[in-house]
Amino acid sequence: MSERWARAMLTAYRWAGAALYPVIGGYIVWRVSKGKEDRARRHERYGYAAAPRPPGPLIWMHAASVGETMAVLGLIEHFLSSGINVVLTTGTVTSARVAAERLGDRVTHQYVPLDLKPAISRFLNHWKPDLAIIAESEIWPMTILELGARRVPQVLVNGRMSDRSFERWSKRPSLAEALFENLAHVVAQSEVDGERFRRLGARPVTVSGNLKVDTLRPPVDEQVLAAMRRAIGGRKTWAAVSTHAGEEEIAADVHCMLRRRYPDLLTIIVPRHPERAADLKAAFEARGLKVALRSNAEALTPETDILLGDTIGEMGLYLRLTEIAFVGRSLVGEGGQNPLEPAMLDTAVLSGPNVQNFRDAYRRLIERGGAKLIRDGQMLAGAVNLLLREDKFRSRMIAAGRATVEDMSGALPRTLAALEPFIHPLIVKSRLEGGNGGPRKA
Missing domain, CATH: 3.40.50.11720 (3-Deoxy-D-manno-octulosonic-acid transferase, N-terminal domain)
Structure with missing residues (x-):
């Protein structure tokens, strides 16, 4: 040309x-x-x-x-x-x-x-x-x-x-x-x-x-965080965040598979586009799952299967409720989403293989042991199970992710x-x- x-x-x-x-x-x-x-x-x-x-x-x-x-x-x-x-x-x-x-x-x-x-x-x-x-x-x-x-x-x-x-x-x-x-x-x-x-x-x-590494840690309302932690109590938790269409269903599948081993499991799903929450809630409930919609301030009960995070500006809240986070747009779709925010908030990071848009961040996290790539829903279930079961392994991933973020500042x-x-x-x-x-x- x-x-x-x-x-x-x-x-x-x-x-x-x-x-x-x-x-x-x-x-x-x-x-x-x-x-x-x-x-x-x-x-x-x-x-x-x-x-x-x-x-x-x-x-x-x-x-x-x-x-x-x-x-x-x-x-x-x-x-x-x-x-x-x-x-x-x-x-x-x-x-x-x-x-x-x-x-x-x-x-x-x-x-x-x-x-x-x-x-x-x-x-x-x-x-x-x-x-x-x-x-x-x-x-x-x-x-x-x-x-x-x-x-x-x-x-x-x-x-x-x-x-x-x-x-x-x-x-x-x-x-x-x-x-x-x-x-x-x-x-x-x-x-x-x-x-x-x-x-x-x-x-x-x-x-x-990456400027996002130097961004202040995502804020949280400490009173809300404390109240939700009390409601969750000693339950096992994991999160699927920044998910795109198709990945929420995979997260629900993982929940159903792991619930047999962890009957009190709470899964936190935070879709990238909150306007999809009503349809997602209906789909989950059609599967017999009990869903609490965050935007409606629906209470978390011992029977709640899924906390559906459909609010803006509360990622800091959702990530502080767990130590395991799958980052979306990586199993369905391509490009990935930024893994640094979960890593800086002390979670072990899981992702699908399609992370082209954040290749450098994932490379650094994986090399240090702070993130793990999975290829499908079955492998995601296995990885979440391992992290729920092995406290020392989860702690090592969290520490590695935190160190990686600090080095990238x-x-x-x-x-x-x-x-x-x-x-x-x-x-x-x-x-x-x-x-x-x-x-x-x-």
């Missing part, structure tokens, strides 16, 4: 987006009907601002979903303490809730505008960011091009490039270079990710490690060091202007 052809493709993308803009409303309405958009704030997806721009320097920070939002909290806290305003965009309703819970009105939250020129231009015309920081793997062509045209520095932090994305971009090297050359810096999670970005034309690229200061050339001028600007005007609530 020639450079001229790549430029033509990007121009075609720009005009196609402009043509689709007037009819995109139907798509947004459909997402609202599915609970994927906030009805009251859907105008933000078209670039309309819900708050005035605060005076002084401003960083546009984008984090796609909950995990990315949690990962950049440390960066945001640093920017705020330095007198720099932040407008944080996310793409999901759940991440918006997390942002509100963890940051309150200290930042302005907006839903990320659609990657269409009218929406992006409207957003940028209003917010006029001095710097754009994108988390992990959010590569939106129109957004990158519009920021580049306005000479706004763009930095990708906690950068990750999955096998599938790298293969797709590698087939279009000129197109990749035409986009990635707009990035002023890429701060990658691992050496593998860094080398992939370099091969696609990004310069410069540094490696920081340090990504936040390394990322801040890479950002310093971009941040320092904004700090100076803020001081010269007498400090910022304070964040505004959306």
Whole structure:
């Protein structure tokens, strides 16, 4: 693919987006009907601002979903303490809730505008960011091009490039270079990710490690935790977290198999998408299982088979109720989910083999003995059984996972060091202007 052809493709993308803009409303309405958009704030997806721009320097920070939002909290806290305003965009309703819970009105939250020129231009015309920081793997062509045209520095932090994305971009090297050359810096999670970005034309690229390791331990309401621990008592527990469709049924199968050996077993299932909880509860009850739905504050009784965790922001609670966690999107589907959060909360980590998106974290955990890969439901049942039965083996896995997470820390200061050339001028600007005007609530 020639450079001229790549430029033509990007121009075609720009005009196609402009043509689709007037009819995109139907798509947004459909997402609202599915609970994927906030009805009251859907105008933000078209670039309309819900708050005035605060005076002084401003960083546009984008984090796609909950995990990315949690990962950049440390960066945001640093920017705020330095007198720099932040407008944080996310793409999901759940991440918006997390942002509100963890940051309150200290930042302005907006839903990320659609990657269409009218929406992006409207957003940028209003917010006029001095710097754009994108988390992990959010590569939106129109957004990158519009920021580049306005000479706004763009930095990708906690950068990750999955096998599938790298293969797709590698087939279009000129197109990749035409986009990635707009990035002023890429701060990658691992050496593998860094080398992939370099091969696609990004310069410069540094490696920081995973920001999620430096995130504060997931919070918990200590009173709720104590009450639930009292309700559970001495029962055996294990958890299947961040599960995707099909994996909840596997977890229920495991529960039924192990209940013969452990009659008091409690299985905790936390689906990645909580809106599926009602259907899951009905399916479990059809199998004769007794289910407590967390969102309804249903009491845990000695007869409860499954605690269905369908609340937002309570992963810290669920993981503290057990010492064994299967991490989903790894038996059904592919890519995996982040195992570092369970490891830092003292659980032995189990996962299916499809962990491409978190290969480096799993490699480190497995090498130290903090995680184990299983290939199917039968093997998962065997692994959970072993961990329930062998206290010393479980304790060794937990200690190894904790040590691995501790060794992987340090990504936040390394990322801040890479950002310093971009941040320092904004700090100076803020001081010269007498400090910022304070964040505004959306």
